[in-house]
Amino acid sequence: MSLGFEVDFLAVIGLVNQVRKSFAGAPEQFKAISDDVRGFSIVLQDIEASCTELGPEQAQEYQSVLTSCKDLLEQLKKTLENYACVAEAGKTGKRAAIKRVWKRLKWEPDDIRDIRSQISFKIATLKSLNDRVTSHSIAKLIRHQEDTEREATLKWISDINYVAQQNDIFLRCQIGSRRWLFESEIYLEWCKRKGSLLFCPGNAGTGKTFTTAMVVESLRLANDAETLTTYMYCTYQNHTQTIEKLLCSLLRIALEEADHEADETISTCKQLRSSNKNISRQYCLTLLQDLFSRFTRVNLIVDALDELTNEVRRPLIYDLLKLHEHSSVSLFVTSRGIPEIQHLFKGCEMYASLEVRSSDEDIRNFLRDNIFQLPNFVARSRKLQDEVIESVTNASAGMYVLGLIKWTLVGSALLTHSFFRFLLAELYLKSLTNMISVGSLRTRLSNLTTGSNAYDALYEDSMLRIGFQGPELEHIAVQMLLVLTCARRPLSPQELSHALSIDETSDAFDEDMIPDMDDLVAACTGLAVLDDTSNVVHLVHKSAAEYFERTSSRWFPRANEKMAFICLRYLQIAEVKPEETIGEQAPFFRYAKANWCYHSTESEKEAANDTAMGDASRTNSAAESGTSPNKIAITQLAIQQMMKEVVDVDSSIVEACHAGHHAWVEQLLVVRNYDMNIHGISQKTFISEDGSLIDSAIPTKRLRDNVLLTIAAARGDHSMALLLLERGADPNIFNAQGQTPLLIAAGNGFDNLT
16 A cells, blocks of 8 residues: 555565564674664554545655665665675574674664664654554544535525535526626616616516526626525425425525634524424514624525515515625526516615526527537538527517517516517527428428417427327326426426326326336427436426416316325325335325315315316317316325324314414315314413513413414415415414414514514
């Protein structure tokens, strides 16, 4: 073993051992040297054990010292060998020869001291170097442990990884694009003015997210020690998102970007984690404000604010404005041009607005980088490539001109329509991938749809192309789009493929029936995307989700009924698996268990709507033509599942409320006719007749809350509170601590509940 040294480490140890053996039978005055050499051997063995990973500088230091050690040992060995050779030339026995060696070896006391001094110096040098390397290794181990704890704390704060998302999006950006932004006076002024707000509206497909990624990267590169740039990407894909989760995701990325300035805040979060306490909305804001106060300037970039639901978006905007006002945060926000959103920001000081748009140059660069997707006959012809690029660019530009006309007629920047250019260009390009001749390609290019219905027309075309693939591929593709449209949160590839392996005849898992995810995505003709960074599958864009929501009764009739059946049948099959391995062997299990009740409830609403509207609006689809699950079978499966899961209704509904499981709470309220006010305490218990508080009635020990409405108020769970109030919860109810929902909400700063 050389440990990366030019001088073989083991060879030096072997040389030490040879020299030690040469001192066998030495007179007393030479044994001191032998002992020193033995000490040499011990130090070298210690180094061999501890120095498994060395940096270049450390390896160089060892190399230098070992080389000098080797030279000294070889000199000592050579001296001993010279006298040994003289002795071996004689004819006497071995014992006499050894004696003659030591008699002939004349070392003066000063020479011995010099040899010993050199050996001692080498040993001391090696020990010092080894101590430094060992302490460095210990420090490295400590840092590794601290980094591991830090990473665990960050994941506890939020499981959303914006850093990976940012890196992935930026890698797909067109280098040199967005000059209309980076060279604009409005953006340059925003960069100069601390605490300013730049709102950038833009409709779907104009490249808002790519614009955001380029702004984030530009600001991060320009950061100094006094500047913090943090960011968040909003998404329509997670239907269970809450304001608390979003703020915690912002806290996590701020802590990651702040590096060592965040140590104190991370330490606070570690204590919360160890004490099993959650970070409330108000406390999260406090932590963010404290962290931001340590920097001279803070840039906060928020993308696609419009993709959040109103229940989440409004309190988030309120909190962003708090940070903007109290911490002088410079805000950069992208969103579709929704009047309500723009109105909330417009009242701020130092407000400016700049519309997100895409230039012809941006579109051409995008098409050039993706033209490889087209058939080989296009790849071989530069002329055809230029035709495709110009036709697609002009078609998407037609949408932009139409948007400008609408803007001119309306006369309001709030209603501007610089429509969809990047997304349209991508969809147009995908619609050309199946062309088989130059003629069919040019016909398709001449018929590219423009106008306000271009999106819907492209999605219609994609669905028609799915149908041309044959009945089996059509069925599985439509089923996949159904699941993606109905799912309450993003699904991983493993979850989705397992869900699609279940049908009415399934009574056990069959690995051979689980479809390949790449094949599934391909079958969806560009409507579904596999995101490797976040390991989720989702629809290509929010506009696609909105399209399928508008047309769900056409493409996915009784969608939630089918989802409920998939979940319930999956649970029935999966529950035979060992509990400790169920997550690996049955990836869809956790989603199915958490959401079967929701889909079952939604299917009842769908049935009611179908009865009211009739079947006139339906057309035959792959989802309709396939075998439909029997409603009675779903009901039976639902009852069986509920009987398994709910032994104690009271504790189950209280725990579900604490965990924020809305659908589970709603189903228990309906099916079991649960009295929400059963644990409420009378007002007379805490308030005397003269209106004063009865202190003795307040328990000294903190009790776990079991009143549903006060639980929802403590969590700041607006939608849960609305659900309970609609079902008859008493808004003036007291819990065992003598608190009312209003008192709890006001105390925690949950203004949206008060």
